[in-house]
Amino acid sequence: MAHQIERLNGKESFAFTGDRELVWHGLGESVSDAVTAQEMLVAANLDWQVELAPVYNREHSGMGSSSADNNGKQLVDDLQFVERWIPNWKHYNILEYYDTLGVVGSTFQAVQNYELAEVLSKVSATPTSDLKWTTAGSLRGGRDVFFVAELPNDGFAIDGDQEDQIDSYLVAHDNKIGQHSLRIFQTSVRPVCMNTLVASFGKATQSLTIRHSGDMQQKIKQVHGALAKESARWGRYRTWIGSLAQVDIDLNRFGDIVNDMWKVDLLDIDVEDSKLSARQATNLTKTRADLIDNYAGERGQTLYHAFQAGTEYLQHGSGNNPKNLRSADSNFASVLTGDTNKKMWKYADVIDRYAVTSGLASFHELAKV
Numbered sequence: 001m002a003h004q005i006e007r008l009n010g011k012e013s014f015a016f017t018g019d020r021e022l023v024w025h026g027l028g029e030s031v032s033d034a035v036t037a038q039e040m041l042v043a044a045n046l047d048w049q050v051e052l053a054p055v056y057n058r059e060h061s062g063m064g065s066s067s068a069d070n071n072g073k074q075l076v077d078d079l080q081f082v083e084r085w086i087p088n089w090k091h092y093n094i095l096e097y098y099d100t101l102g103v104v105g106s107t108f109q110a111v112q113n114y115e116l117a118e119v120l121s122k123v124s125a126t127p128t129s130d131l132k133w134t135t136a137g138s139l140r141g142g143r144d145v146f147f148v149a150e151l152p153n154d155g156f157a158i159d160g161d162q163e164d165q166i167d168s169y170l171v172a173h174d175n176k177i178g179q180h181s182l183r184i185f186q187t188s189v190r191p192v193c194m195n196t197l198v199a200s201f202g203k204a205t206q207s208l209t210i211r212h213s214g215d216m217q218q219k220i221k222q223v224h225g226a227l228a229k230e231s232a233r234w235g236r237y238r239t240w241i242g243s244l245a246q247v248d249i250d251l252n253r254f255g256d257i258v259n260d261m262w263k264v265d266l267l268d269i270d271v272e273d274s275k276l277s278a279r280q281a282t283n284l285t286k287t288r289a290d291l292i293d294n295y296a297g298e299r300g301q302t303l304y305h306a307f308q309a310g311t312e313y314l315q316h317g318s319g320n321n322p323k324n325l326r327s328a329d330s331n332f333a334s335v336l337t338g339d340t341n342k343k344m345w346k347y348a349d350v351i352d353r354y355a356v357t358s359g360l361a362s363f364h365e366l367a368k369v
Contacts, residue, residue, distance in 0.1 A: 006138040008045055009089060009097075013138035015044035035133050037117040037147075044136035046113040046145060050176055053081040055103060078106045082177050084142055101142055102177030109216040111182055113145055116172050119184060119223050120149045134169065146173045151186070156238050158245050158304060166241065168234065170227075181209040184223055186234055188241075236366040244304035244351070247358045254295050254306050261310065261350050266291060287313075303358065307351045314343050 006013040015029045029043045041047055057074040082101045089097035120131065135148040154168030166188045174182045185208070208226055210219045255267040266288045276284070294309035295301065348363075356362050 004139045006045075006140070006142055008048075008138070008142070009086060011045055013045035013142075014135075015040055015137065016135045017133065031133075033132060037121045037133065038114075040133045040136050040147070041113060041117050044138070046136060046138060048084055048086045048142075049112050050101065050110045051083050051085055052104075052108070052110060053083050055079040055081055080104050080106060080108060082108075082110065084176075099142075104178045104212075107213045108178050109212050109214065110176070111174050111212070111216055111220070113174075115220060116145060116174050116182070117147050119172050119220055120147055120170055131170070143176050143179070144173065145176065146171060148172075154186075154234055156242075158242065166238075178212050181211050184208045184210075184227065186227075188237075237363070240355075240361070240363045240366055241304065241307075243360045244307055244355060245302050247303040247355070247360065249301060249303055249306060249354075251292070251295075251301070253354075254292075254301070254309075257306055257310070257350060257354060258291060260353075261347050303351065303355060306354075307348070310347045310351070311344055314347060 011029070015031050017031055017033050017035065029045075031040060031043045035043070055076040057076060080103070082104055083098050084101055086097045086099070117136075132150045132152060133147070134150050136146065138145050148169055148171050151168040151170055156166055158164040158166060169187050170184070171187055172182075172184045173180075208223055210216070210223070252267070255265065259265050264284075266284070269284065291309055291313050294312050295305055352363050
């Protein structure tokens with residue numbers, strides 16, 4: 001299943017506000033704009049919990065050091081199972097169900113889904129946030145869980161154009177088997193296409209990571225204060241984005257940006273080149289059309305539009321390599337779990353270098369202020 005949305009207990013683990021045709025594959029449950037954290041959790045099929053269970057040598061022979069428990073079984077001391085408890089199981093007349101999500105180290109501490117939702121809920125207690133739930137779901141068989149909430153008062157329009165509105169969203173993402181730290185970050189989305197503009201532009205706006213070890217309850221309590229302390233960075237991000245819209249560039253300049261990022265000259269490359277396979281030639285032609293069409297839109301050709309075109313392509317196109325177009329189905333999962341995240345960071349740095357050569361302040365310098 002390319003979209004990676006989990007189907008559990010007879011329904012998709014995904015909930016959203018807004019029009020079904022605008023969201024991920026048209027799957028999941030639609031909820032009202034006034035939904036609460038608990039209602040979003042239930043609608044997204046996330047009302048389950050994780051538990052840590054011992055690993056015995058019988059299951060993992062030879063793994064790690066071992067010791068005997070009270071029943072004489074040989075425990076693997078440095079490993080634990082992460083098990084999911086699902087109440088109200090609907091199959092085979094079973095009232096509850098357990099499945100194993102993975103194996104983690106002995107110091108791993110789990111975070112429950114309701115705790116993840118509470119992190120964002122507490123943000124709504126601040127006078128300026130006015131948080132609204134928008135999306136929640138589970139990916140990769142329950143291993144990745146996320147909640148997304150809009151911060152309406154932090155949105156802004158590019159150069160006063162309400163049709164080019166940049167909204168502010170707060171995202172909480174947890175990997176249940178320790179492949180990634182718990183992450184909370186502020187990002188921006190273009191609602192016209194439900195496309196993350198700078199997904200996990202964490203170091204530049206607001207981003208927190210929490211390792212699954214130690215006193216997780218205390219760490220989670222500290223998140224709200226840390227996000228509030230970093231709120232000024234979002235204002236600097238708005239300044240930087242706005243300044244990009246003031247720099248006009250032509251198609252050749254955009255071609256230079258693409259070449260810097262992907263090391264492919266999309267404007268001049270000969271798709272009939274005998275060194276390219278038929279599939280590569282087809283993909284290059286489509287890639288060129290995707291990038292140029294996104295760039296040369298109705299609202300002009302500026303450094304901002306170049307930034308926008310590249311980030312859209314990274315999620316909906318073949319972001320890793322224009323010669324090998326990939327499916328667009330795994331966009332959001334890739335944003336959350338790393339691949340697209342890294343590419344978007346790299347592209348932001350490319351745009352920032354062109355911004356500096358155009359006389360603008362570097363975002364990295366703004367972030368230090």
